[in-house]
Amino acid sequence: MGAQKGIQRANEIYRDRSRRVLELKADGKEIIGYLCIYPVIEMITAAGMVPYRLFGDIREPKTKVEACLPTVVCPYLRSVMDIGLKERYNFLDGVVMAHSCEVAEKLAHIWKTYIDQKYAFFLDVPHTIHDAAREQFRDLINDFKLSLEKYTGSPITDEMIVDAINAHNQQRSLVKELYDLKKSDKPKISGVETVKVLMAIMSLPVEEGNELLEEVITEVKGREGGDNDDKKRLLLWGSIIDDTALFELIEDVGADVVIDDTCVGTRPFFPDVELTDDPLVGLANRYLVDIKCPRTFKEANFGEKKKDYMEDLESRFGYIKQLADDWNVDGIILHSLRYCDIHGYDIPGLKDYFESVGIRSIYIEPDYTEAALAPLRTRIEAFLETLD
Amino acid sequence: MAKEERKKVINRPKGMYPLRSRIEDVYKLTVKAMQAGKPTAWSMVNWWEGDSIIMAMGIEAVYPENYGAVCAAMGAAQSYLERSDAEGFPSHMCGYARNCIGYAAEMKDLGEIPPDAPLGGMPKPMLLMAAGTLCDTRYKWFQSLGRYLDAPVWTLEIPQPGVEEALQEGVHERNIKFMVKELKELVKFVESLVKKKMDWAKLEEIVTDILEMNRIWYETNELRKKRPCPMHSRDFWTCMTGCLYPAGDLKELIRLYQNLHDEVQKRVDENVGAVENEKYRLVFGELPPWHSLKIFDQLAERGWNFVIESWAYHPPKPLDLSGISDPLEKMARFTYQWLTGYYNDAYENKEWWGYFAYPYLEYAKEYQCDGALLHPLITCRTATNHLYLVQDRLMKKYKVPSLVVEGDIVDLKLFDPADTLRKAEAFEETMEHNRELRKKEGLEW
Numbered sequence: 141m142g143a144q145k146g147i148q149r150a151n152e153i154y155r156d157r158s159r160r161v162l163e164l165k166a167d168g169k170e171i172i173g174y175l176c177i178y179p180v181i182e183m184i185t186a187a188g189m190v191p192y193r194l195f196g197d198i199r200e201p202k203t204k205v206e207a208c209l210p211t212v213v214c215p216y217l218r219s220v221m222d223i224g225l226k227e228r229y230n231f232l233d234g235v236v237m238a239h240s241c242e243v244a245e246k247l248a249h250i251w252k253t254y255i256d257q258k259y260a261f262f263l264d265v266p267h268t269i270h271d272a273a274r275e276q277f278r279d280l281i282n283d284f285k286l287s288l289e290k291y292t293g294s295p296i297t298d299e300m301i302v303d304a305i306n307a308h309n310q311q312r313s314l315v316k317e318l319y320d321l322k323k324s325d326k327p328k329i330s331g332v333e334t335v336k337v338l339m340a341i342m343s344l345p346v347e348e349g350n351e352l353l354e355e356v357i358t359e360v361k362g363r364e365g366g367d368n369d370d371k372k373r374l375l376l377w378g379s380i381i382d383d384t385a386l387f388e389l390i391e392d393v394g395a396d397v398v399i400d401d402t403c404v405g406t407r408p409f410f411p412d413v414e415l416t417d418d419p420l421v422g423l424a425n426r427y428l429v430d431i432k433c434p435r436t437f438k439e440a441n442f443g444e445k446k447k448d449y450m451e452d453l454e455s456r457f458g459y460i461k462q463l464a465d466d467w468n469v470d471g472i473i474l475h476s477l478r479y480c481d482i483h484g485y486d487i488p489g490l491k492d493y494f495e496s497v498g499i500r501s502i503y504i505e506p507d508y509t510e511a512a513l514a515p516l517r518t519r520i521e522a523f524l525e526t527l528d
Numbered sequence: 529m530a531k532e533e534r535k536k537v538i539n540r541p542k543g544m545y546p547l548r549s550r551i552e553d554v555y556k557l558t559v560k561a562m563q564a565g566k567p568t569a570w571s572m573v574n575w576w577e578g579d580s581i582i583m584a585m586g587i588e589a590v591y592p593e594n595y596g597a598v599c600a601a602m603g604a605a606q607s608y609l610e611r612s613d614a615e616g617f618p619s620h621m622c623g624y625a626r627n628c629i630g631y632a633a634e635m636k637d638l639g640e641i642p643p644d645a646p647l648g649g650m651p652k653p654m655l656l657m658a659a660g661t662l663c664d665t666r667y668k669w670f671q672s673l674g675r676y677l678d679a680p681v682w683t684l685e686i687p688q689p690g691v692e693e694a695l696q697e698g699v700h701e702r703n704i705k706f707m708v709k710e711l712k713e714l715v716k717f718v719e720s721l722v723k724k725k726m727d728w729a730k731l732e733e734i735v736t737d738i739l740e741m742n743r744i745w746y747e748t749n750e751l752r753k754k755r756p757c758p759m760h761s762r763d764f765w766t767c768m769t770g771c772l773y774p775a776g777d778l779k780e781l782i783r784l785y786q787n788l789h790d791e792v793q794k795r796v797d798e799n800v801g802a803v804e805n806e807k808y809r810l811v812f813g814e815l816p817p818w819h820s821l822k823i824f825d826q827l828a829e830r831g832w833n834f835v836i837e838s839w840a841y842h843p844p845k846p847l848d849l850s851g852i853s854d855p856l857e858k859m860a861r862f863t864y865q866w867l868t869g870y871y872n873d874a875y876e877n878k879e880w881w882g883y884f885a886y887p888y889l890e891y892a893k894e895y896q897c898d899g900a901l902l903h904p905l906i907t908c909r910t911a912t913n914h915l916y917l918v919q920d921r922l923m924k925k926y927k928v929p930s931l932v933v934e935g936d937i938v939d940l941k942l943f944d945p946a947d948t949l950r951k952a953e954a955f956e957e958t959m960e961h962n963r964e965l966r967k968k969e970g971l972e973w
Contacts (some may be wrong), residue, residue, distance in 0.1 A: 143656060208920060210904050210912050212620070239688060242664040248690060248915040253917065262690035267660030267667060268683050272709035276687070276702075283696055437660065437667050437683040443717050447681070449674045479620055481909065486669035488616040505618060513842035 148358035178238035215508035234259025237510030331397030543788030596624030623938030705858035746836030758802025761834035807831025814911035839887035
């Protein structure tokens with residue numbers, strides 16, 4: 141990657157995500173693709189391999205996937221499968237997919253049927269955070285560990301796992317530091333730049349990602365700050381957005397995403413792994429309990445006998461209001477890809493909640509194509525007008 | 529006259545009718561229970577592990593998934609769907625869920641069961657028993673009902689390992705232990721909810737009845753392997769509700785299933801088919817268009833007999849539970865067998881989707897199917913995800929072609945019966961052609 145530093149390097153990696161891992165592969169490193177945010181990437185790092193996040197491509201027509209995945213399922217996952225069928229993920233030595241949602245769980249089996257890779261593992265994930273579910277998830281992570289050990293022929297010790305946890309926690313701290321730079325009235329880094337940096341570090345070994353983040357943070361801190369403090373400050377909530385197009389559209393109409401709760405943004409980075417005597421316990425808690433994805437069933441009071449609707453909403457969505465307060469946002473965009481059930485069911489509740497706390501929100505439901513974004517421009521412009 | 533003839537095209541077993549009328553009885557029973565101040569629940573299909581517990585605790589349950597099918601079949605779903613859309617829920621979501629959400633919203637407005645609700649409606653529940661198995665909707669839907677109901681939600685857990693992962697050392701027994709722990713928590717929760725202790729003897733009896741009911745129902749469906757097939761999918765769908773949504777008097781249900789079994793056995797013995805001139809034997813996947821079931825009569829007129837259907841609604845493969853004394857463990861093992869009962873065979877065949885998809889391969893072979901009618905549902909990911917894979921594997925492995933017809937379980941606007949019939953006519957040539965190919969390849973049928 142030569143002498144490129146910071147944002148420029150992140151841009152390069154964003155544009156050509158596989159370039160660096162192909163270099164690493166040529167040097168003998170194994171590359172393991174992972175889907176969504178539930179595969180425990182610390183374990184891949186601990187096994188001495190490179191975790192590489194699988195993304196789709198909103199600009200790529202889906203031409204191969206029609207044969208094995210119908211149109212009524214998540215268009216992002218269809219895109220990932222399409223790219224896989226087009227052999228663009230053939231550089232991967234293996235994949236790890238998880239029960240992050242129903243379709244992702246099924247995609248794991250379809251992928252394994254149609255795409256021949258040396259290693260494939262499916263990590264089941266319980267739906268609740270009951271004590272038994274946490275114990276179960278700890279054991280499932282151990283299954284993953286055993287499977288990697290069998291594949292590599294080398295043991296993964298607790299020390300190796302702790303080292304990996306520390307490295308990934310460091311990355312999470314750096315990402316939070318990056319987001320902190322967006323709290324000021326004149327954010328020093330835009331939503332577009334942020335998503336590029338995050339997608340770049342998910343395409344690198346953790347140590348290289350950390351170096352890149354440090355470079356980016358140093359560079360951004362040295363900036364003057366944004367040039368337009370009239371821009372509306374938005375929070376973007378929702379399902380996966382693995383492209384800058386929506387952020388560009390938002391910036392183009394006079395707003396900026398200063399904070400998000402999406403699965404390429406803060407969601408995979410904000411919670412740390414607590415170091416526990418058995419490191420798998422800390423990993424299980426972090427991934428099952430601390431990650432705030434609507435795929436996991438949570439409630440205000442475990443075992444409650446009557447549901448208090450507003451209390452339920454507060455317990456499930458209160459953290460989003462906290463983000464909105466901390467980043468001083470003017471409004472919220474609720475984003476759910478078409479056919480995404482886990483996000484879709486939460487929409488009326490989210491709207492109720494934000495209405496109750498006095499934050500305006502708008503719901504958009506693109507279909508993971510670039511063309512679908514254009515009609516959103518008018519809606520988002522109209523929404524911004526309501527924020528005056 | 530023509531209408532009467534059409535009704536007779538599918539030879540429906542007499543034993544089906546009392547099972548069908550039970551569906552209505554269950555709704556009435558639950559409304560009565562609510563009026564008498566007894567606890568009631570809305571429950572997702574949970575493949576018996578949760579049903580047995582709430583039944584033993586005296587909670588009367590109705591199943592909103594089934595109610596979605598009922599509303600669709602009785603033409604009442606459209607207004608509930610529209611209400612759900614108006615409430616802000618995306619319109620591409622599960623038809624059953626949208627039906628229920630619309631229903632719950634109306635019930636909240638009125639403060640009582642909507643007066644025009646089919647079969648007397650579903651009473652206000654004190655518990656919503658969700659399940660994470662197979663489908664995200666089945667817990668997200670109940671979670672979203674918090675907008676309209678103050679009932680707590682309990683989400684049941686059933687592990688869903690991959691085929692290879694399930695066979696890792698110790699995984700099977702660990703998953704059973706997890707399920708048992710979860711069921712014990714459910715017992716504690718329900719005890720606190722209804723303020724009484726579990727009657728373990730009663731639970732044991734209920735579990736025994738559920739196992740027996742499933743045994744008979746499983747064996748009844750095994751009889752359908754016979755040529756001509758003695759029972760059509762329409763009768764399966766009608767009769768599956770007693771087993772899939774257990775409620776009311778289980779001993780009476782067992783008696784009804786036994787009667788049905790005996791009648792189907794008699795048909796086998798006497799060589800009587802569900803379709804008089806069985807020309808084509810088909811597997812149906814997944815859920816049928818409940819609002820347009822007459823299409824099966826029209827297909828039967830062409831000699832199409834539907835001899836087997838979707839795995840998810842069938843009892844598990846037989847499992848010896850005689851050595852297990854704890855009723856919770858029995859139920860856990862039985863439910864887990866339902867999910868993973870095909871995994872060993874799938875593994876041996878290097879097929880990686882052990883439930884939903886792989887069973888179709890066994891069905892096609894064992895039931896000697898000429899074709900598959902696959903029904904991708906525009907509002908149901910769960911019943912649709914695997915269908916193209918199934919189409920591909922059936923063709924590659926057994927030269928069994930599929931006719932794919934898009935539609936919906938609840939929304940009748942999304943299904944075109946006339947177009948389906950046109951396609952069916954052309955599909956017969958495909959089935960004939962592949963029949964020849966199977967012969968050339970030395971396949972048994």
